Amino acid sequence: MSLEKEIKKARKEIVSDGYDMSLGEVMNLYKDDELKINPEFQRLFRWDVTRKTRFIESILLSIPIPPIFVFQDKDGNWELIDGLQRLSTILEFSGVLKGPEGEKVEPSTLEGTKFLPSLSDKRWQVWNEGDSAIDKSMQMQIKRARIRVEILLKESDENAKYELFQRLNTGGAQLSEQEVRNCVAVMINAEFYKLLKKLAEIDDFTKTVNQTEKAVEKQAGVELVLRFFAFKHHPYKKGLDVHEYLDEALVEISKNDEIDWGEEETRFKKTFSLLNDSLGDNAFKRWGGHSFGGKFLMSLYETIAFGISQNLDEIEHKGRDEQKEFVITRAKDLWSDPVFEKNSGAGIRGTTRLSKLLPMAKGFFKP
Structure with missing residues (x-):
């Protein structure tokens, strides 16, 4: 077109x-x-x-x-x-x-x-x-x-008011991208917004993502929870701006009556309980060959959280100590994986990162 x-x-x-x-x-x-x-x-x-x-x-x-x-x-x-x-x-x-x-x-x-x-x-x-x-x-x-x-007017496309709200409120100094999304979530499905907010505050999650106070104020934690669900329920389309993807995912997921949110909440909690037990606040930090360190990396969050969640049922067949050892080993090995290495650096655009890392994550964390 x-x-x-x-x-x-x-x-x-x-x-x-x-x-x-x-x-x-x-x-x-x-x-x-x-x-x-x-x-x-x-x-x-x-x-x-x-x-x-x-x-x-x-x-x-x-x-x-x-x-x-x-x-x-x-x-x-x-x-x-x-x-x-x-x-x-x-x-x-x-x-x-x-x-x-x-x-x-x-x-x-x-x-x-x-x-x-x-x-x-x-x-x-x-x-x-x-x-x-x-x-x-x-x-x-x-x-x-x-x-x-x-x-x-009412003759407009059903999603037009959400699009308009986002366009009017994004880019100013007052609201972050996720704060605007929060408002849109409230407009569509207030219960979904409440779930995002609740999960962003659980201990296992906050300890592993280890966000600054300023980032938390700007709803960074809520955005990370949204990403977790978006990757599963609204597959990323190559080339789409990451924030536009999240905007689109929020609207579609909020309106999806077929998702069992009780089951999704349980899977989320189990994923971050395992990550916290295994790596704590190092869960999404660089492996330097001898230790984990540095700052939170979005590429690690996207790959590890998505990969673990997609293989959780098989991972849970192991004993808890064996589960933890598996997660730690895979988190270290990630840094020698050619696909991750090529597509996770600071100069890589978010569009490229998501299109390359999400498909490899599921296979990489398969037991």
């Missing part, structure tokens, strides 16, 4: 519309349940009071507001895809935001800013004695401020 035909096909999958609305109209849509915010989104990310104040300040100073993106469902209701922080800040400040469980959220109290120091301690209206409220004219100014609403 030519590039021109690919572009035409992709455009047909996304049917959109859009128009300007006042924030007051948006508030009313939310209050009438015609604009929905996924409760899990509110648990994942939340602006602090400084960022909320700066956004309210921008509206009062008539600074243009970036658009929000919504998906229109079959009933005509809108589901928020992008703009959570901006929209929830307005809804919370005005006292209409509902929490993840439907509870009333305590309205914000603002800070003073360089341009508007008198915003300090201001609220939408007086709730308690001593409160200082913005006046009616300022409330009307906020309600009348206009925002562009971009609408992904």
Whole structure:
């Protein structure tokens, strides 16, 4: 298929519309349940009071507001895809935001800013004695401020809203690739997201992958769990960007009703229990001829975790000591395997690494 035909096909999958609305109209849509915010989104990310104040300040100073993106469902209701922080800040400040469980959220109290120091301690209206409220004219100014609403119509391809969410949120400074995927997982299958998060926190896994605190904050552990399942249930297609592959795998796996997640969870736990017993925090580190050392290597994780998991039933026929010896020996021998040696170096692209190492991993760890 030519590039021109690919572009035409992709455009047909996304049917959109859009128009300007006042924030007051948006508030009313939310209050009438015609604009929905996924409760899990509110648990994942939340602006602090400084960022909320700066956004309210921008509206009062008539600074243009970036658009929000919504998906229109079959009933005509809108589901928020992008703009959570901006929209929830307005809804919370005005006292209409509902929490993840439907509870009333305590309205914000603002800070003073360089341009508007008198915003300090201001609220939408007086709730308690001593409160200082913005006046009616300022409330009307906020309600009348206009925002562009971009609408992904129901005629669009089913996966379009997930694609759009990823495109809008990937590449910025705030969210990592996996943090964006977490949101997409919540949109499709919140239980699958919870499973990924739970498995990323079990001791055997955290000890073997040995990630830094910063990496954990950016959801690196959750991404590694996703890779574990993706390699089995959504085979890698040569040439596809690794992050695009993981994006695609997440959507497809989240929607797959045929996967027995109880069995998959057990296999995951057994795999990392064996790896932790055998190698501990050296499980995915370089063998130097005399000892394991250095930093975590993704090429080792992909090869060893996938290879062990695919042969777990046969490996388990051995005694535990024999299992451990097998894993240690194979982890050492990996460094003299020509396929691994050629495709695991620092200069090897992720696309090449996955296409070469995943096929060899299953055979390499076969007892």
